[in-house]
Amino acid sequence: MGEAMARNLITRENLITLVLLAALLxxxxxxxxxxxxxxxxxxxxxxxxxxxxxxxxxxxxxxxxVSFGHAAFFGIGGYAAGILATHAFNGxxxxxxxxxxxxxxxxxxxxxxxxxxxxxATGLIALRTSGVYFIMITLAFAQMxxxxxxxxxxxxxxxxxxxxxxNGFPGVNTLQPLSFFLLCFAVLIVxxxxxxVLKNSRFGAALQAGRQNxxxxxxxxxxxxxxxxxxxxxxxxxxxxxxxxxxxxNRFVSPAMLSWHMSGELIVxxxxxxxxxxxxxxxxxxxxVLFEFLLGGMTEHWQLFLGLVLLGVVLFARGxxxxxxxxxxxxx
Amino acid sequence: xxxxxxxxEGLNKSFGALKASDNVSLELYPGEIHALIGPNGxxxxxxxxxxxxxxxxxxxxxxFAGEDVSELGMAARARLGMGRTFQVSSLAGEFSALRNVMLxxxxxxxxxxxxxxxxxxxxxxxxxxxxxxxxxxxxxxxxVPAAELSHGERRQLEIAIALALGAxxxxxxxxxxxxxxxxxxxxxRFLDGLRHEAPILLVEHDMDAVFALxxxxxxxxxxxxxxxxxxxxxxxxxxxxxxxxxEGA
Numbered sequence: 001m002g003e004a005m006a007r008n009l010i011t012r013e014n015l016i017t018l019v020l021l022a023a024l025l026x027x028x029x030x031x032x033x034x035x036x037x038x039x040x041x042x043x044x045x046x047x048x049x050x051x052x053x054x055x056x057x058x059x060x061x062x063x064x065x066v067s068f069g070h071a072a073f074f075g076i077g078g079y080a081a082g083i084l085a086t087h088a089f090n091g092x093x094x095x096x097x098x099x100x101x102x103x104x105x106x107x108x109x110x111x112x113x114x115x116x117x118x119x120x121a122t123g124l125i126a127l128r129t130s131g132v133y134f135i136m137i138t139l140a141f142a143q144m145x146x147x148x149x150x151x152x153x154x155x156x157x158x159x160x161x162x163x164x165x166x167n168g169f170p171g172v173n174t175l176q177p178l179s180f181f182l183l184c185f186a187v188l189i190v191x192x193x194x195x196x197v198l199k200n201s202r203f204g205a206a207l208q209a210g211r212q213n214x215x216x217x218x219x220x221x222x223x224x225x226x227x228x229x230x231x232x233x234x235x236x237x238x239x240x241x242x243x244x245x246x247x248x249x250n251r252f253v254s255p256a257m258l259s260w261h262m263s264g265e266l267i268v269x270x271x272x273x274x275x276x277x278x279x280x281x282x283x284x285x286x287x288x289v290l291f292e293f294l295l296g297g298m299t300e301h302w303q304l305f306l307g308l309v310l311l312g313v314v315l316f317a318r319g320x321x322x323x324x325x326x327x328x329x330x331x332x
Numbered sequence: 333x334x335x336x337x338x339x340x341e342g343l344n345k346s347f348g349a350l351k352a353s354d355n356v357s358l359e360l361y362p363g364e365i366h367a368l369i370g371p372n373g374x375x376x377x378x379x380x381x382x383x384x385x386x387x388x389x390x391x392x393x394x395x396f397a398g399e400d401v402s403e404l405g406m407a408a409r410a411r412l413g414m415g416r417t418f419q420v421s422s423l424a425g426e427f428s429a430l431r432n433v434m435l436x437x438x439x440x441x442x443x444x445x446x447x448x449x450x451x452x453x454x455x456x457x458x459x460x461x462x463x464x465x466x467x468x469x470x471x472x473x474x475x476v477p478a479a480e481l482s483h484g485e486r487r488q489l490e491i492a493i494a495l496a497l498g499a500x501x502x503x504x505x506x507x508x509x510x511x512x513x514x515x516x517x518x519x520x521r522f523l524d525g526l527r528h529e530a531p532i533l534l535v536e537h538d539m540d541a542v543f544a545l546x547x548x549x550x551x552x553x554x555x556x557x558x559x560x561x562x563x564x565x566x567x568x569x570x571x572x573x574x575x576x577x578x579e580g581a
Binding site (some may be wrong): 002197198200201202203204205206208209212213215216217218219221222223224227230327331 | 418426428444449497
């Protein structure tokens with residue numbers, strides 16, 4: 001029993017995950033030693049995008065729910081950070097006499113719960129459809145929220161909202177780039193562990209079976225709808241927390257975080273890295289951000305090259321980076 | 333006679349001008365194997381789909397285990413104990429045979445909303461699933477992904493899943509299809525014993541198996557049951573011979 005469990009833990013995929021995480025951790029430490037704090041920001045960006053995409057990976061990778069609207073949840077998290085910080089800054093009460101806050105724990109909670117409510121409402125409708133219709137309905141809901149943010153002047157409208165001083169976390173000096181990175185890194189690890197645990201649980205079994213064969217799941221007596229709705233909501237919550245961190249990284253939130261480009265970016269990260277794989281989003285985020293940095297310095301059209309890589313992955317390496325490195329997925 | 337476990341009352345289903353089920357009524361009693369035979373396109377699978385809840389009939393009712401289940405979906409009917417297999421195997425292809433059966437065990441135990449405990453080290457899931465696999469002779473293939481099993485093995489796996497579900501009735505849609513003569517014989521022996529656990533509605537083309545197993549036979553032609561009775565009665569029925577067994581030819 002113990003041996004079998006140990007064997008299950010020491011897989012090539014898990015080793016690759018550890019190596020990627022180690023690289024992501026060492027990078028900023030070296031950068032700080034060399035006084036190159038820009039690279040810390042780059043690594044923080046990778047960690048946050050990986051967390052957002054890991055959230056989406058729950059729905060898309062495990063459940064086969066191709067949500068083209070996860071920017072909505074990313075943005076909701078971002079606006080939770082921005083709006084609460086703004087109220088904490090100007091002292092005006094928010095609603096029901098509640099004041100704003102600079103405490104990230106509360107911000108994450110508010111962001112995640114708001115995203116959960118929106119995800120439950122959209123999921124109730126979108127999950128009655130599948131395939132292209134599901135993609136279009138999630139997109140439509142996200143676009144509604146996007147246009148709402150643009151036309152809502154109270155919080156900056158089109159111009160977005162600045163966070164003058166980065167929000168705080170108890171016991172962490174978030175103003176220091178390295179500390180903030182370590183915080184994001186820790187949250188990413190929590191997110192990855194949560195993903196791995198959920199994948200191996202009864203819920204994960206039902207969710208993945210529903211992706212492979214919906215009829216089979218129903219034939220054993222498990223209704224796919226409720227499983228998927230729960231997965232969609234959980235997925236949205238994780239992406240929202242990443243969104244709050246993203247706003248704090250940039251000390252700025254704007255409707256761009258809610259746009260369909262962002263939704264597409266999250267899907268691209270997952271496909272690049274490996275759909276449904278634990279480290280897929282992390283690998284994807286590494287490739288994406290490094291591409292953006294290395295090629296973006298040379299040409300504005302760096303996304304053209306990213307597109308070529310994506311094409312290559314889709315045509316020749318369906319499992320993405322992780323699929324290439326770790327081989328096919330195993331299901332116990 | 334005891335109460336039927338499954339009772340169909342006047343099921344009708346049309347696809348455009350095609351009448352796939354024409355006022356079909358039928359009962360399945362405890363302890364019996366009720367075979368449903370008929371030529372290709374007679375509407376056998378369509379009927380199974382309406383019983384299991386995969387398809388809604390245009391009219392008519394389905395009663396199962398004393399309840400009117402006509403308005404229930406497929407998952408709810410499965411939870412009540414309808415164990416069905418599919419004419420074309422329908423499995424979670426990436427999952428191993430064992431994990432496919434474990435899904436049924438998990439469903440039978442109640443909630444799938446458990447997020448933390450890993451399933452593969454959960455004896456309460458693995459052990460009953462292994463037992464079900466052993467009963468159909470698939471225990472050596474437990475770790476093989478369902479998609480990589482042979483055609484016949486996939487059939488056996490579907491039966492193992494229905495067993496693990498603790499089915500009160502089995503709806504088997506051509507379980508012998510694609511099996512070699514040896515496999516068919518073994519499965520015939522197995523089903524012969526299974527009827528005492530739960531009755532079986534058996535759709536099957538293999539007439540040797542049907543005549544060896546069935547307590548009663550219903551003959552479906554163009555969506556209508558043209559005859560229903562014991563094996564002997566059906567063999568003698570001239571309408572059946574003409575329409576289906578082709579003995580006049």
